[in-house]
Amino acid sequence: MKIPRSEQETIVIYDVEVGKWHIDTTYPPHIRKYLPAMGKIDEKTQDRLAGWISDEFSGSFMTRRRKTLTDEQRQRVREQLRKRQEQ
Template identity: 75%
Template sequence: MKLPRSEQETIVIFDVEVGKWHIDTTYPTHIRKYAELLGEIEDKTEDRLAGWISDEFSGSFMVKKRKTLTKERRQQIGEQLRKAREL
C-alpha cells in the first residue's frame, strides 16, 4: 500500500547511550538510499524502512535537497573562482 505524499516522512535520531543513528522512513527515495547503510534492520517493507546505521559506517550522512543554480549564478561563482585562483 503506497502512502500518500503528505504522510511520507523520515525520522533520524541519534541515541547517545547506544552511540548510533536510528532511521525510520516511509519516503521511497530514502528507503532506497539508506537500505545499504543499515546494519540492524528492524522493519523493511515496500513502504517502510527502520533500523540502526551499521557500526562499519564511518562517515556522515545528510538529508537535504540539492540546490539548482541559475545560469547567471553559475557564472558569478565561476568568476569568483577565477579571481581567487589568480591571487
C-alpha cells in the same frame, strides 16, 4: 500500499546509550540510500525502513533540497565549466 507524498518522512535519532543512529523512513529515496548501511533492521517493507545503522557506516545524514536554478544561472554555470575545461 503507497504512502502519499505529503505523509512521507525520515526520522534520524542518535541513541547515546547505544551509541548508534536509528532511522525510520517512509521516503523512497532515503529507503534506497540507507538500506545498504543498515545493521539491525526492525522493519522493512516496500514503503518503510526502520532500524539501526551499522558500525561500518561512514556516510552522512545531511539532506537538503536541490537548488532550482534559473536559466540565467544555468548559463553562467555552463560558461564557468567551459572556462575550466579550456584551462
